[in-house]
Amino acid sequence: MTNPIYLALDFPTWCETKQFIDTYDLHGVPVKVGMELFYREGPKVIDKLKANNHSIFLDLKLHDIPNTVMRAMRNIAALDVDIVNVHALGGSEMIKWAKEGLLLGGTGKDTKLIAVTILTSISDQTMNEELRLNGSVNEIASHLANLSYESGADGVVCSVHETKRIKQVCGPSFLTVTPGIRLNQSDKNDQRRIATPLEARKQGSDILVIGRSITKAENPKKAYEQALEEWNRGYESGNC
Incomplete structure (x- = not known):
């Protein structure tokens, strides 16, 4: 993958999204579209981004009963995006049916199905005391990754700190x-298990998702280029 860094478009409207992309000349970079933007703009935002390469x-x-997820994924497949995801906590049947939905609704594009393990905002304490899941985040994430793998997923969303074990x-x-990526000097915000692009490359991450470290930077284009430079430095040093 020549450019594995997906820019999180965490904006409430297409107008603000387009203005950001145009202002900072970020046309054609890989992007992540989340709930906030998609629920406001719908599938048309995907068409507009695809038209911009x-x-x-x-x-x-997605996280629901298997049949509902399968039907939803069948519709999503028609959008021809590169990556879609479900929550691994939905269980093996839900993941299998999600994959089936992708295959049923697909138009030939090899859309990757990935499963979210443990959100990077969740600590061991939250997981153990509130969610009543025993063990460390690392252990649970590895278990859910293996469950996803055996259920036909192509990969998982996880913290950088869990990638080695999952591999x-x-x-x-x-x-x-891997989300939770921060450039040097960036704030942690509400994520706990974070890392720099260089650290992510060394740990074996395949794809990075970066949001506020770029979108809130004084110069977002320069920040994006910095992230790529850090990632490539990890490759050149042989630590990948």
Whole structure:
């Protein structure tokens, strides 16, 4: 993958999204479209981004009974995006049916199905005490990754700090998509398990998702280029 860094378009409207892309000349970079933008603008926002040559990760995190997810994914497949996702906590049947929906609704594009393990905002304490899931975040994330792998997913969303173990469990070709990426000097905001692009490359991440470190930067284009430079430095140093 020549450019594995997806820019999170966490804007409420297409107007603001387009203005940001145009202002900072970020045409054609891979992008993540989440709930906020998609629920406001609908499928038309995907068409507009595709017309601008953006690769798209549609981040809707489906989590429902298997039949409902299958039907939803069958409709999503027609959008011809690059990556879609579900919550691994939905279980193996839901993941299998999500994959089936992609195949039934697909138009020939090899859309990747990835499953969210544990959100990067969740700590061990939250997971153990509030969600009543025993074990560390790392252990649970690895278990959910293996469940996703065995259920036909192409990869998972996970923290950078879980990628090495997940690769060991699921194999090197199993995709690890890692949010919680921060450039040097960036704020952590509401995410706990974070890392820089260089650290992510060293740990074995395949795809990065970066939002506020770029969108809130004084010069977003320069920040995006910095992220790419850090990623490529990890490759050149042989630490990948």
